[in-house]
Amino acid sequence: MNCRECTEHLYEYLDRELTSDVEQEIRQHLADCPPCGEHFDFEKLFLDFLRARCRAHGAPPELKRKILRDLFGA
Amino acid sequence: MPPPPPPPPRPAETPQPAESVLAEAEKRASFEREALTHLDSLYRVALRLTGNAAEADDLVQETMLKAYRAWHQFEKGSNAKGWLLTILRHAFINEYRRRIRHPETVDLDAIEPFSVFADVQDEDPQGTFFDRIVDDEVLRAIDQLPEQFRETVVLSDVEGLSYDEIARILEVPVGTVKSRLFRARRMLQGKLYDYAVGMGYIKGTPK
Numbered sequence A: 001m002n003c004r005e006c007t008e009h010l011y012e013y014l015d016r017e018l019t020s021d022v023e024q025e026i027r028q029h030l031a032d033c034p035p036c037g038e039h040f041d042f043e044k045l046f047l048d049f050l051r052a053r054c055r056a057h058g059a060p061p062e063l064k065r066k067i068l069r070d071l072f073g074a
Numbered sequence B: 001m002p003p004p005p006p007p008p009p010r011p012a013e014t015p016q017p018a019e020s021v022l023a024e025a026e027k028r029a030s031f032e033r034e035a036l037t038h039l040d041s042l043y044r045v046a047l048r049l050t051g052n053a054a055e056a057d058d059l060v061q062e063t064m065l066k067a068y069r070a071w072h073q074f075e076k077g078s079n080a081k082g083w084l085l086t087i088l089r090h091a092f093i094n095e096y097r098r099r100i101r102h103p104e105t106v107d108l109d110a111i112e113p114f115s116v117f118a119d120v121q122d123e124d125p126q127g128t129f130f131d132r133i134v135d136d137e138v139l140r141a142i143d144q145l146p147e148q149f150r151e152t153v154v155l156s157d158v159e160g161l162s163y164d165e166i167a168r169i170l171e172v173p174v175g176t177v178k179s180r181l182f183r184a185r186r187m188l189q190g191k192l193y194d195y196a197v198g199m200g201y202i203k204g205t206p207k
């Protein structure tokens, strides 16, 4: 696997969407190729950052009360 | 010995027979257990789709109402989150989108994704500048994405769904999910990078 092929699978790899064969090939390339390794680390960090920033917020408590009232009248 | 007198007739039944009261209670319990637990997810997606808390409230309320009416059609034990998000998205498309946001006319495939990493690899290859960007700024950047990118990134990065689940909800091929996700994330990175440069968190040059 070369750098271009490796980078094409960047997000599929980080999202764990690849078959284990391809995943293994990529892991091997990343171990052998520091520039790709660094790039993947950066993207992984970005996704972790994105998720941490966005998943914190939930529905307002009042909304749940409204829905329960709508559905069950209580 | 004379036979015992027959038992007195039962008092008139309550309007609903006992079984249907029981079925209703079971329906409610299963809905609370399997559907209402996804309320936070639905709200987050609704908020990013509508871009406005009041509209998100209405959209989620309507989704839950529709879902409860259709609850008998939901295959118990299957993916309730995906099922609910599909209902939510249809409600959004049919009733909210035209009112709130205008569908984009830009050719999304023509947008050339660029790599922020190429720009920062010398100065900050670990991307530590991201840590200084607060939640609101990230959410604002997501809200500025074209709708097709926004919904894909929200389902993946905010809600953690698989490509397959996203493809089913958005009714597009998995390949489309992949390419949208790639462009959406790169575009988001670019926006946040520009912001970080503007704030002086990193030197760089805005795109």
Ligand SMILES: [Zn+2]
Residues within 6 Å of the ligand: A002, A003, A004, A006, A029, A033, A035, A036, A037
């Ligand atoms: Zn490489």
